Amino acid sequence: MEIKGAETTKYALVTGATGGLGKAFVEALAGRGYHLLLTGRSEQKLLDLQSELKEKYPELSTRIYPADLSSGADRYAMMSKIAGERIKFSLLANVAGADIQKGLTEYTQEKIAFQCRANFEAAVSLCHFAIENKAERLEIVNVSSVSGIYPMPYFAIYSATKGALTSFSQSLREEMKGKNVAVTAILPGAMPTREDIKEQIKGQGLWGKLAAKTPQEVAEVSLKAVKKNKRKVIVGFWNKVMRATTWWIPTAWRMRFIAKRWSKISKDAF
Numbered sequence: 001m002e003i004k005g006a007e008t009t010k011y012a013l014v015t016g017a018t019g020g021l022g023k024a025f026v027e028a029l030a031g032r033g034y035h036l037l038l039t040g041r042s043e044q045k046l047l048d049l050q051s052e053l054k055e056k057y058p059e060l061s062t063r064i065y066p067a068d069l070s071s072g073a074d075r076y077a078m079m080s081k082i083a084g085e086r087i088k089f090s091l092l093a094n095v096a097g098a099d100i101q102k103g104l105t106e107y108t109q110e111k112i113a114f115q116c117r118a119n120f121e122a123a124v125s126l127c128h129f130a131i132e133n134k135a136e137r138l139e140i141v142n143v144s145s146v147s148g149i150y151p152m153p154y155f156a157i158y159s160a161t162k163g164a165l166t167s168f169s170q171s172l173r174e175e176m177k178g179k180n181v182a183v184t185a186i187l188p189g190a191m192p193t194r195e196d197i198k199e200q201i202k203g204q205g206l207w208g209k210l211a212a213k214t215p216q217e218v219a220e221v222s223l224k225a226v227k228k229n230k231r232k233v234i235v236g237f238w239n240k241v242m243r244a245t246t247w248w249i250p251t252a253w254r255m256r257f258i259a260k261r262w263s264k265i266s267k268d269a270f
């Protein structure tokens with residue numbers, strides 16, 4: 001069924017919509033008048049979010065698509081459903097991500113595939129889908145992480161997939177020049193979204209306090225940046241300072257330091 005006014009109405013697809021940062025994107029986009037397509041794994045969380053939005057923004061249409069984005073089958077089912085609705089995208093926010101943190105030998109084969117696919121493959125695949133189904137102008141926000149800047153022992157797959165997403169995003173931006181598609185990689189530092197991350201930020205003392213940004217701040221920075229088609233944005237003054245002042249430290253020293261810190265943390269949040 002064709003959606004009336006599909007060419008003029010603005011639709012945004014947000015992955016990880018039910019998480020801390022995803023919800024902040026959803027709120028910021030609803031405030032800007034976007035109709036919303038929301039995905040996450042849990043149907044119940046999506047239904048709850050949808051009814052909150054219906055109450056707050058009755059004029060907006062919100063559609064939900066429960067899907068495990070690490071599964072090709074789930075992604076294709078979601079894409080065919082959306083394509084059948086003939087929706088043209090004005091914005092894609094690739095927010096979903098899995099931050100499993102442990103040494104490689106502690107992983108199962110399934111978890112390795114899950115983390116790589118959820119963090120990288122799914123974002124790439126949805127960029128392709130959104131470009132194929134773009135409105136006149138399309139903005140793509142790929143949520144990466146400052147953790148993707150350097151190799152991070154004991155957070156190795158996460159940092160590698162985020163590094164890959166940052167790299168991919170920048171290349172895609174170049175490929176899309178002159179095609180009315182803006183692509184921005186967002187590199188946030190810590191955000192107090194889940195309880196375990198809040199505890200981690202607290203444990204970092206003054207640095208944690210200075211460097212952490214709220215999901216609302218990160219969503220706002222992201223939407224302003226993609227409007228200007230910025231290539232890559234490290235969010236927050238202190239995260240920028242960290243990047244600018246530590247580049248000269250030899251990689252071997254940096255990794256030794258990171259390994260010492262991160263080997264004490266093990267989490268399997270998903």
Ligand SMILES: NC(=O)c1ccc[n+]([C@@H]2O[C@H](COP(=O)([O-])OP(=O)(O)OC[C@H]3O[C@@H](n4cnc5c(N)ncnc54)[C@H](OP(=O)(O)O)[C@@H]3O)[C@@H](O)[C@H]2O)c1
Pocket residue numbers: 015016017018019020021022039040041042043045067068069070095096097098099118143144145146187188189190191192193194197270
């Ligand atoms: N929080 C931080 O400190 C921080 C820092 C830098 C970067 N980031 C990045 O920011 C993004 C959001 O982080 P957050 O803290 O808001 O996370 P979060 O609160 O844990 O939310 C994660 C969201 O992603 C969804 N999701 C996870 N795996 C999925 C999968 N396989 N398929 C589909 N949906 C999936 C979750 O849905 P379900 O709950 O239904 O599974 C949820 O909506 C992530 O990409 C993360 O790597 C976070």
